[in-house]
Every structure is written in structure tokens, then in C-alpha cells.
Amino acid sequence: MKRVIVALAAVAFATVAYADGAATYAAKCKMCHGAAGEGSKIHAQAIKGMKADVVLKTITEGKGKMKPVKIENAKEVAAFVAGLK
């Protein structure tokens, strides 16, 4: 029984983390990279499906014209972006 509860808790946590990444993306990245990471002509390139470690590095260190973005859940956002198709 204990194991079942632990497994359920893990699934619930993973779902919450993913949702969180999506919400943060919408608030902090969408205006430049598009709702589904498809990029926007005015602001920035497509980033959907990029490797999570590259995305994470870009969030924390910035790159070229993009300044670092201060967010608590950068890892979740990176995972969310990597999962976009």
C-alpha cells in the first residue's frame, strides 16, 4: 500500500511540475517565442524541441540578445520547451 501511495505522489508531482513549467513559459517566454515555441517574426526564433540543457542554460545565462530570465522553476520550463512539438 505504501508503495502505491509513493507512486501516486510521484505522478501527481510530475504533473504539477509540468503544468508549472507551462504556466511560467506562458508568462515569461511566450511573448517572444510564441505560445508553442514556434518563434515570432518580431521577437525571437523558434525554440520548440530544443534540448532541455540548452534551454536551461539560455534561461539562466542568457544568450546574445536574450537576457537571463529570473524564474524559480527554470528546469520545469526547460523540460516543457524540450517537449514542445
Ligand code: HEC
Ligand atoms: C524579450 C524577448 C525574449 C523573452 C521574454 C525570452 N526570449 Fe529567448 N530569445 C530571445 C532572443 C532575441 C533570442 C535569440 C538570441 C540570440 O541568438 O541573439 C532568444 C533565444 C532563445 C533560445 C535559443 C538559444 C540558442 O542556443 O540558440 C532559447 C532556448 C530561449 N531563447 C529560451 C527562452 C525561454 C525558455 C524563455 C522564457 C523563460 C525566453 N527565451 C524568453 C528573446 C526572448
